[in-house]
Structures are given as C-alpha cells and as structure tokens.
Amino acid sequence: MSTEGHNSRDPRSNGLFGIYVHWPFCAAKCPYCDFNSHVHRGPFDEVAYVEAYAQELAWFARQTPGRTVQSIFFGGGTPSLMQPRSVETIINEIGKHWTIDPRAEITLEANPTSVEADRFRGYRAAGVNRVSLGVQSLREKPLAELGRRHTVDEAVAAVRLAQSIFDRTSFDLIYARPHQTLEDWQDELTEALWLAQGHLSLYQLTIEMGTRYYDMFNAGKLQMPNEDLSADFYELTQELANSAGLPAYEISNHARPGQESRHNLIYWRYGEYVGVGPGAHGRLLINNQRHATATEKMPFDWQKRVASRGHGMVTDDVLTWEEEGDELLVMGLRLREGIDPRRFSMLSGRAISEKQIDELKAIGFVETLPNGFIRVTDKGWPVLDAVVADLAA
Structure with missing residues (x-):
C-alpha cells in the first residue's frame, strides 16, 4: 500500500469517510453469531491492548491524510466490555491524525446488561453520542435460546437509560426465530416500536456457517420458518414499522427521517472507511485505487502483529x-x-x-x-x- 493519500477531489471518492473500531471480546458466544468475537478468560492488560489500536490508527492515518472523519463506530464483539477511558483514548488518537467533523456520529455497540449499562455515562463523557443496543428479543424464553445474558427487564431499563443519556439510540431485534408465530412477533414488535425512539434494526434470523445454530440446523434440531412464512414475517415487519413512523431506509434498518445510522450509510453508499482491531475490514482510496483491507482475526496474534509491523493487516487487495x-x-x-x-x-x-x-x-x-x-x-x-x-x- 502506497503512503500517498488522496483528498475529496479524487474522482472515485464520494467524500464519505469513517473509522470502524473492532473490539473482539465477548462475555459469551451467542449460538447464532458468526462475527469475529472471542471469549477471553484470565488476566488482561486493557491499557496495553488499546495501545495497539493507537499504533494501527497511526499507520492507517499515514495512508489516508487529509480526510475528515464523519463517523466512528465501535463494534464487536462487545465494546461495552471496554473501560470508558479506553474508548476515550481511541477517540483522542483518531483526533490526533484526522479532522473529526464537529457533527460526527460516534456510536458504540452495547449489551443491555445492568453491568454494561452502568458505564453509559462514562462513554458519553468519552465522546460517544450514539449507542446501539443488542436487545435481540423482548421475551425471556427466546433470549435464553439466543444465548443472551440479560433479562427483558434489564433490556428495557438499558434502552431507557441510554435514551436519557445519548442524543441518539438504536436497538436490535431478531425475528423469524424457531417456533415464533406471526402473532407473537406482532405483539413483540409493537412493544419495541413503543420503546424505540429514532432507530430500530430488525433482522431475520439467518443460519450462518461456523455457528452452533448451523450445527443444530444440519442435525435437524432447529426448525426454521419456511420461505413463505419468512416472507410473511418480513411484510408484517414493514407494515408495523411504517405505521409507527419508522420506515425502512435499508433492508433491515428503520428510522425516523434524519435518524439513520450515518456510519452504516458510509458502507451502503460505498464511501471510505478504515477498519482497525482484530478482523476489521476497510475500503480505502489510495492513488485512485480502492483497497480492500482486513486485519488478523485472532486478538492476541493481531496485537503481536501490530507491535512488530505497526499494523495487523493480513489482506490488502486492490479492487478491479x-x-x-x-x-x-x-x-x-x-x-x-x-x-x-x-x-x-x-x-x-x-x-x-x-x-x-x-x-x-x-x-x-x-x-x-x-x-x-x-x-x-x-x-x-x-x-x-x-x-x-x-x-x-
């Protein structure tokens, strides 16, 4: 990768630029999840680990001078397992290397356990202005089946707390689950729409290779809705969300006008984004060529790679x-x-x-x-x- 950057006059650019920060650690691995997430047991030096993010950000900044950051997104894994001071350090490092737009959206994904919700004010003080909560269900039995570690009461309390602290919030729900009926989903989604403010992400459950659900499905132990029922779930979702004033602006994402996720819009509008942290992907314009980047997936192998090379990148493909x-x-x-x-x-x-x-x-x-x-x-x-x-x- 060349160290010469570009500016917004590059003919292949639409001027959109964001930073994705991947925090790979989780308290538990959910059975449906195929993201690069890892359960770590034992001692952990978070300060030293965050230093690797600072090094990798500095390296990517040398490839992309002159950009203005419109969005920062802390994804995972579970970023709400990070200490607020770690989030603040990373945001400050980004600000050292690029101009951060004063209106930049800075999102952190969080689980709605009471332990993680206790950190919300610390994240707000660190500079986070939007939280996306992985609620996934407002029913106790499905929560347990999905491997979630929070209760419905905790989820509702966390959403309300987040709404009181952050300017913008969102939460996720998964539908078309095993044994779920249309009537069940109508009741649950109606509750969610009352609880939501500006944004809601509604995902049909998909069976992904490498997950526990994939093994169960192939063994005949997981009954999924057929194609017709899945289509009915989708239509019902659109109808209810539209009626509540949260139309879909993307196939699985619903928002009141002006409340759309600016970071995800950078992806969907095919802008540029730096991806730092284990297993993070990026798309960068360098010398009028678009580079597809990806970093080492294993958390501590990534850290060692950054220490020796200044970055954890294992893929740097120039796209045709x-x-x-x-x-x-x-x-x-x-x-x-x-x-x-x-x-x-x-x-x-x-x-x-x-x-x-x-x-x-x-x-x-x-x-x-x-x-x-x-x-x-x-x-x-x-x-x-x-x-x-x-x-x-």
Whole structure:
C-alpha cells in the first residue's frame, strides 16, 4: 500500500469517510453469531491492548491524510466490555491524525446488561453520542435460546437509560426465530416500536456457517420458518414499522427521517472507511485505487502483529473496476434511496444493462426515481440477492 493519500477531489471518492473500531471480546458466544468475537478468560492488560489500536490508527492515518472523519463506530464483539477511558483514548488518537467533523456520529455497540449499562455515562463523557443496543428479543424464553445474558427487564431499563443519556439510540431485534408465530412477533414488535425512539434494526434470523445454530440446523434440531412464512414475517415487519413512523431506509434498518445510522450509510453508499482491531475490514482510496483491507482475526496474534509491523493487516487487495461496481450494487441496492447509475458507470467503466433494468421493471422488482437513481421496490427487496445478480450480469 502506497503512503500517498488522496483528498475529496479524487474522482472515485464520494467524500464519505469513517473509522470502524473492532473490539473482539465477548462475555459469551451467542449460538447464532458468526462475527469475529472471542471469549477471553484470565488476566488482561486493557491499557496495553488499546495501545495497539493507537499504533494501527497511526499507520492507517499515514495512508489516508487529509480526510475528515464523519463517523466512528465501535463494534464487536462487545465494546461495552471496554473501560470508558479506553474508548476515550481511541477517540483522542483518531483526533490526533484526522479532522473529526464537529457533527460526527460516534456510536458504540452495547449489551443491555445492568453491568454494561452502568458505564453509559462514562462513554458519553468519552465522546460517544450514539449507542446501539443488542436487545435481540423482548421475551425471556427466546433470549435464553439466543444465548443472551440479560433479562427483558434489564433490556428495557438499558434502552431507557441510554435514551436519557445519548442524543441518539438504536436497538436490535431478531425475528423469524424457531417456533415464533406471526402473532407473537406482532405483539413483540409493537412493544419495541413503543420503546424505540429514532432507530430500530430488525433482522431475520439467518443460519450462518461456523455457528452452533448451523450445527443444530444440519442435525435437524432447529426448525426454521419456511420461505413463505419468512416472507410473511418480513411484510408484517414493514407494515408495523411504517405505521409507527419508522420506515425502512435499508433492508433491515428503520428510522425516523434524519435518524439513520450515518456510519452504516458510509458502507451502503460505498464511501471510505478504515477498519482497525482484530478482523476489521476497510475500503480505502489510495492513488485512485480502492483497497480492500482486513486485519488478523485472532486478538492476541493481531496485537503481536501490530507491535512488530505497526499494523495487523493480513489482506490488502486492490479492487478491479468490475469488483468496485459489483460492491456498489451489493451495498447500494440495500438502500431505499437506491444507487446512482452514473456513479456505477464511473466506477466500473460500464453501464448497467438497460435490458436487465427493463426486465426487472416489468416484473415490478426495480424502479427509476425522478433523480435518475435505480432502487429495488418493496416487492423486490425479499429477493434482493437475485435482483443484484441480474443487474451485475
């Protein structure tokens, strides 16, 4: 990777730039989770570990001078296991190397246990202005089945506490779970919509390779909803959230206008982002080329790599124009606003096939907006992967 950066005049840039900070540690591994998360037992020097983040941030900053940071996102793993002073240190390090926009969104993912909620005021003092809570269910039995370590009462209390401390909050729920009925979900989601303020993330349960649920499913011990029932769950979700004033702006994310996750919009709008910490991914424009970066996944191997090299990066691929175009489609068509076909042409060096667009319009899966953007319709969203594949062909 060259050490020469770019500025917002780079023709391949849309001016969006964020920092993703991955904290890999969890108190327990949930059976559905395929994220890079690790349960660590025994002594742990958090101050020394955070120093590795400072070193890696400095290294990436040398590759990306002149950027303005619009968003910082602490994800995991479980960042709310970090001490507030660690979060403050990392934010300060980012501010040493880049300009942080005064309106920057600084989000921290948190579990709603009472222990972690006790740290919320410390995170706010450290500079965090948005919290995303991994509630996952408002029912006790599913919480236990999902491996969550909090109760429903703790979750509700944590959401309300977060709303009293932070300007913006969100929480996640998982639906289309084993044994869940549409009536169950209607009741649960109605409660969640009363509890939510500006933002809610609603994910259909998916079975991911490498998880305990994957093994159970393959052994016939986990009964998932069929395709028709899954579609019914999705339609009910859209209907209830729309009625509550939280329409979907992305396939699984709902917000009141102006409350959208700015960090995730950087991904979906195909901006630039630095990924630091174990297993973090990034997309960076260097000398008019887009680099796909990834760091070492194992937490302490990453730390050793940073100590010896200044960074933990194990992947640094320069994307072809075709790969950039494909990524723009995959990310951008998740959004209600759709994608600008002119930007696709500029990145990929080719136009989207008008024949493909017309065929998808004829079956009601895509539409062209007055501004010229192409977006997937409500009818097309449940088969988004197929729509993207058609347009990329």
